[in-house]
Amino acid sequence: MENILYFDINSGISGDMTIASLLDLGVDQDKFLEELKKLKLNGYQLEISKVKKNGITATDFKVILEDDSHPDYKHSHSSDHLHRNFNDIKDLINQSGLGQKVKDLSIKIFEKVAEAEAKVHNKDINQVHFHEVGAVDSIIDIVGAAILIEMLSPDHIYASAVSLGTGFVEAAHGRIPVPAPATIEILKNIPVYSTGVRGELVTPTGAAIITTLAEKFIELPELEIEKIAYGAGKKDFEITNLLRVYQAKKKNKKSLVILETNIDDMSGEIYSYLFPKLLKSGAKDVYLTNIMMKKNRPGQKLSVLTAEKKRKELEEIIYRETTTLGIRRREVERSCLQRKHIDLDSKFGKVTIKAAYYEGELIKYSPEYEECRVIAEKEGLSLKYVFDLLKKEAAEKIF
């Protein structure tokens, strides 16, 4: 089973909503606050409370800024927002006592905001001065989200498509359109939509956090939901302003890819060269099926089963080594038994026994074919005899 976090972004996302929703999952608040203190940042208080939004109980996370005469809260000319650049923020994070994973994740999130700001304002990433996003509350939101993710340590994080909002919002730059330019820049190539709700549902911080965390933006996949949590948004819109997150389990079904191509004009010798080459390069299985093709030509369907990360390399081999001009591909799910390799001290010496378990129960085992073949040849015995003998020995000595 894999641990999954799924963010349901039906009314947008901001930094404080992310923290609130993750806290609402029930993580140890004291430990979270202890970790945050490792960031050498002063001049703020945190308030974590339960609130009701349209009758739904949610966690609210507030950063309350203290007296702005504090050294950590220097005024800018235009507002009470501190102007830090990306390097200042990186230094602040790197000089903290936080764990390396939290530091790396926090910097990655800030980098997204910096890149987006640089693009929008046509500046170099290190020249960008964060306004709102440089302020204490955004640093807390981003580093806090990284701390909570590290504390929860999910195997995978997924999110829904992102609901954006419309209209205009007051920012340090003036009255800017919703989604804010930095927000929509960060959300390029991510599925987004608008239901026409007036208001800024997604902030640059929220966009940067979720695009850094989520592996995929997908509809809710097949999951067993264990906990449902709500993080409250500060503003009230015509919709309930909540970020919902599911903590769930997913059965360990492996997703693989099948590459297929039909071939009617290739010598058999090529296949005998191709098969070991594909297997050595990461194919999990390679097989042929006899087919009757167009123009009544008998042919072969070549099928190659592989993990997605090996797909491109295997496709290149198929293109270079065969006569095909095109390859079909489709994702397939595979379940598999847990397997163990066990050493057997047999009468022929050490032999590997492959054992297979279904939900922890041993259901089959067999001696390794290659090792049996070598023994059969060396001893002048039939392969079947060696197999049967070793299986019996394994039953007596191991199982």
Ligand SMILES: O=C([S-])c1cc(C(=O)S)c[n+]([C@@H]2O[C@H](COP(=O)(O)O)[C@@H](O)[C@H]2O)c1
């Ligand atoms: O300060 C920055 S980086 C900033 C840039 C932009 C652009 O789109 S450009 C917009 N804003 C607005 O500031 C507030 C706060 O955002 P947080 O991410 O800190 O919550 C929000 O309204 C943004 O649209 C800030």
Ligand code: NI
């Ligand atoms: Ni900006």
